[in-house]
């Protein structure tokens with residue numbers, strides 16, 4: 369059974385959402401223990417502890433958590449609370465045991481030096497393990513310490529990086545080595561915040577260094593880990609979102625075995641690389657197969673969910689302001705197009721944005737020949753699928769050329785106030801209003 373707890377500080381309510389999608393609202397003074405026992409049928413020896421925005425499974429006999437601790441949870445961030453019987457499954461211990469018995473012997477795993485962990489993690493970004501081994505060995509032979517790297521000439525560092533690609537990684541390594549020498553007197557920092565302050569070190573790398581080298585209970589969430597956790601907990605949210613990343617981070621933090629944070633981080637990486645691989649995972653040899661929800665539900669190949677990002681088209685466009693005494697010309701956009709059915713200041717898409725051809729492009733589109741066109745402004749409007757980069761022009765025309773097909777309208781200031789003009793034309797509208805105010 370999956371239970372969702374949602375804390376809504378604005379309402380002062382804890383909501384319990386069960387598998388049937390119903391909400392059970394609990395008064396603020398109800399303890400979490402009572403909530404779960406009464407609404408979800410948990411046994412009283414099951415324990416869940418919510419603190420500092422984490423969900424922690426404990427073996428305590430009761431879970432009389434003061435309600436105030438719930439207030440520390442993030443606003444309306446759904447916190448997945450597994451059935452306590454599942455939470456006691458201790459998958460993290462099974463995983464670490466498997467890792468200790470099965471992991472590959474890689475050069476950077478023979479040490480807990482933060483410098484070695486760091487160099488290997490940076491090299492492993494966008495590069496396969498097999499390809500990294502040779503580079504790593506040569507690099508560490510020449511730059512065995514932070515100091516040797518900081519003292520080296522950047523050109524020499526780049527030479528040792530040659531072939532690995534993504535050279536900004538090497539530049540950042542060199543910069544960060546200098547920072548460590550200058551700001552930390554050559555001692556590698558172990559705190560996540562300090563690590564993240566170094567060039568080229570993001571949340572994942574900071575978590576990896578802190579946990580592997582210093583045994584700090586920190587999560588290191590990369591694509592492999594997102595995939596493993598999405599399957600293990602059968603998460604159906606898009607793994608590319610911040611929301612899923614936060615949720616996976618919380619689940620990992622809740623399960624870090626405090627005796628072995630570094631081995632745990634590496635075990636997740638190893639499982640993602642060797643067993644819980646993209647496409648068809650090797651569940652038959654997986655140490656988590658007895659606890660993996662995706663495997664139990666036979667949906668492991670459908671997870672993780674990755675919703676492709678919509679490809680955005682950058683479109684240059686000329687927008688024309690045709691004035692005829694105290695009126696401006698509007699055009700109703702054709703149905704089935706962006707802003708279909710709404711009035712616009714007439715415009716035309718430009719191929720390659722060639723400004724010299726705007727008049728011709730407009731004539732080709734509408735059979736109206738602009739004359740004396742002058743550029744008077746620029747604007748950008750972002751729709752989901754398309755970004756308009758608009759050049760706004762004032763121009764003259766022969767009014768008789770305007771087709772009488774019902775899609776064109778000469779609007780004065782009063783009419784303009786009555787008509788819905790999309791915000792995409794906010795800048796053009798401003799220019800029109802300035803012009804009208806001068807008449």
Ligand code: SF4
Pocket residue numbers: 596599600643644645649650651652654655656657658660661662663668
């Ligand atoms: S059982 Fe299969 S899907 Fe689940 S974690 Fe293991 S390899 Fe991945």
